[in-house]
Amino acid sequence: MSAQGAPQGEERKRNRYDFDRHAPGYRERFVEITEEMQSRCPVAWSETHGGHWVVSGNRELFEIARSAEYLSNDHDVKGERRGYQGINIPYAKRGKGMRGGFLEMDPPEQRHYRQALNPYLSPAAIQRWIPFLDEVARACIDEKIEQGSIDFIDDLANVVPAVFTLAMMGIPLRNWTIYNEPAHAGVYTRPDSPEMPRVIEMHIAMMRDLAGQLADVRKNPRPGLVDALVHAEINGQTPPDDELLGVLALLIGGGFDTTTALTAHALEWLSENPGERDRLSRERDTLLDSATEEFLRFYTPAPGDGRTISADCELAGTEFKEGDRVWLSWAMANRDPSVFPEPHTVDLDRKGNRHNSFGLGIHRCIGSNVARTAFKRMLLQVLDRMPDYRCDPEGTVHYETIGVIQGMRQLPATFTPGKRLGPGLDETLEILQKVCDEQRLAEPVTVRTTRADIPR
Amino acid sequence: MKVYVDPERCQGHTLCAMIAPKVFQLDDVDGHSSPISEDVPADQEELVAEAVRSCPERAISLIDEH
Ligand code: HEM
Ligand code: SF4
Numbered sequence: 001m002s003a004q005g006a007p008q009g010e011e012r013k014r015n016r017y018d019f020d021r022h023a024p025g026y027r028e029r030f031v032e033i034t035e036e037m038q039s040r041c042p043v044a045w046s047e048t049h050g051g052h053w054v055v056s057g058n059r060e061l062f063e064i065a066r067s068a069e070y071l072s073n074d075h076d077v078k079g080e081r082r083g084y085q086g087i088n089i090p091y092a093k094r095g096k097g098m099r100g101g102f103l104e105m106d107p108p109e110q111r112h113y114r115q116a117l118n119p120y121l122s123p124a125a126i127q128r129w130i131p132f133l134d135e136v137a138r139a140c141i142d143e144k145i146e147q148g149s150i151d152f153i154d155d156l157a158n159v160v161p162a163v164f165t166l167a168m169m170g171i172p173l174r175n176w177t178i179y180n181e182p183a184h185a186g187v188y189t190r191p192d193s194p195e196m197p198r199v200i201e202m203h204i205a206m207m208r209d210l211a212g213q214l215a216d217v218r219k220n221p222r223p224g225l226v227d228a229l230v231h232a233e234i235n236g237q238t239p240p241d242d243e244l245l246g247v248l249a250l251l252i253g254g255g256f257d258t259t260t261a262l263t264a265h266a267l268e269w270l271s272e273n274p275g276e277r278d279r280l281s282r283e284r285d286t287l288l289d290s291a292t293e294e295f296l297r298f299y300t301p302a303p304g305d306g307r308t309i310s311a312d313c314e315l316a317g318t319e320f321k322e323g324d325r326v327w328l329s330w331a332m333a334n335r336d337p338s339v340f341p342e343p344h345t346v347d348l349d350r351k352g353n354r355h356n357s358f359g360l361g362i363h364r365c366i367g368s369n370v371a372r373t374a375f376k377r378m379l380l381q382v383l384d385r386m387p388d389y390r391c392d393p394e395g396t397v398h399y400e401t402i403g404v405i406q407g408m409r410q411l412p413a414t415f416t417p418g419k420r421l422g423p424g425l426d427e428t429l430e431i432l433q434k435v436c437d438e439q440r441l442a443e444p445v446t447v448r449t450t451r452a453d454i455p456r
Numbered sequence: 457m458k459v460y461v462d463p464e465r466c467q468g469h470t471l472c473a474m475i476a477p478k479v480f481q482l483d484d485v486d487g488h489s490s491p492i493s494e495d496v497p498a499d500q501e502e503l504v505a506e507a508v509r510s511c512p513e514r515a516i517s518l519i520d521e522h
Binding site (some may be wrong): 445 | 482485486509511
């Protein structure tokens with residue numbers, strides 16, 4: 001990646017910067033690249049990946065990302081409209097022919113999907129699940145508490161979001177392992193890796209299970225996001241199955257790896273800053289919310305998304321043409337010093353933290369309440385039950401490329417052992433499955449307003 | 457002081473209600489925000505100002521009526 005001198009080609013593309021978020025050095029050079037782009041070219045033209053714009057300045061991103069009338073998320077896989085390529089830059093070959101649910105749609109269809117799913121995912125809807133989340137996190141920690149060592153990824157941060165997402169969908173909890181591996185490995189495995197064929201196989205198995213769930217819910221209705229989709233009317237029609245499968249895959253892809261990444265990075269940082277960890281634990285009533293937003297800002301688990309310009313326009317001082325591709329860097333805009341003083345420092349009680357980690361505008365992450373709540377419930381139990389944990393930097397494995405998700409594969413830690421409080425994970429999932437079925441926990445908040453009641 | 461939430465801009469990021477729960481209420485179904493009452497009690501002004509600064513969509517305005 002480098003800045004280029006003399007302008008060449010079209011005048012509107014004079015601010016140039018060769019940007020490649022998939023390059024192996026991007027993670028290490030992130031701060032340097034961000035500072036250079038923001039100071040020289042907050043909206044830059046990059047020749048990489050067939051040529052596209054990169055938005056890194058906060059003010060510019062705010063204006064461009066919210067200009068829904070000039071932006072399209074459409075992924076026109078069948079070539080029925082204008083051939084737009086959706087939200088991945090470069091175009092993900094693996095995703096060819098597969099639309100990424102309503103994230104790769106425009107209104108009105110996208111809005112109709114959100115209206116169908118909102119009552120399952122709103123703040124009030126997610127509140128009801130707190131006892132459920134606590135019980136899954138409790139069981140995960142009980143599996144390891146007596147031995148004094150844990151891998152925060154494998155043993156906690158992967159499990160809780162996966163089990164919770166399936167519960168909300170209305171998919172049997174014990175199936176979480178079918179979804180867990182492909183959801184994470186699909187993100188961190190490089191296309192040319194020898195592991196790839198195995199990852200693709202697991203991905204196929206996951207899609208097969210999803211298709212089976214869709215058919216099963218149609219035959220034997222049970223509450224949850226799958227049921228909401230089966231009954232959804234999108235633009236006056238019942239969508240075809242391949243479209244619904246894309247939406248289900250989006251819920252899995254959106255919900256698993258991002259929440260894991262947030263949790264892992266926060267736990268790693270708190271291990272490196274034990275004084276701040278103790279303060280967070282002590283002052284949690286006032287600090288937990290702002291600390292969560294600060295970890296979201298600083299680590300930006302989903303670092304950016306692409307758009308296609310849908311009509312010639314001028315935005316944030318740049319002239320765009322219909323069909324131009326634009327990369328919205330939530331991660332870089334979250335480090336803009338004009339909005340965030342000392343942007344490269346974690347400040348647990350940061351004020352005015354208007355970060356972009358859940359996106360901006362009409363595609364704002366519909367799972368943001370899920371992510372925040374799952375993260376907080378996991379973190380609190382770690383602070384309570386293993387307050388002196390230490391992560392092992394030798395064993396920690398970050399994703400090589402942070403182009404898709406700023407994630408981690410392994411985060412081993414040790415701590416003073418403690419006592420178990422209840423049954424292990426498998427037994428707990430059986431009990432929770434019964435609770436889900438009997439209390440119909442996955443009903444939308446419009447049908448059931450009461451909290452989950454976990455017998456113990 | 458009076459507070460307004462622009463429904464066209466609000467996307468339900470929930471930060472306002474997290475910061476000033478006595479002033480903002482979130483819709484049960486879509487999480488979008490509205491003030492419980494337009495009039496901001498004096499002891500809430502600071503929190504509302506912080507909510508204004510924290511709203512990612514810049515949907516909230518606080519207006520001094522005097
Ligand atoms: C820390 C965790 C998470 C982060 C950082 C995150 C980030 C994001 C971002 C940045 C967007 C906007 C993308 C764009 O505008 O192009 C988005 C959209 C979305 N997210 Fe999340 N997400 C997280 C957790 C979740 C969870 C838990 C779920 C599901 C339960 C989820 C489901 C979705 C869906 C369905 C969309 C598409 C919304 C639309 O297009 O209208 N996300 N997410
Ligand atoms: S913080 Fe802003 S966008 Fe979020 S709910 Fe409040 S007013 Fe709406």
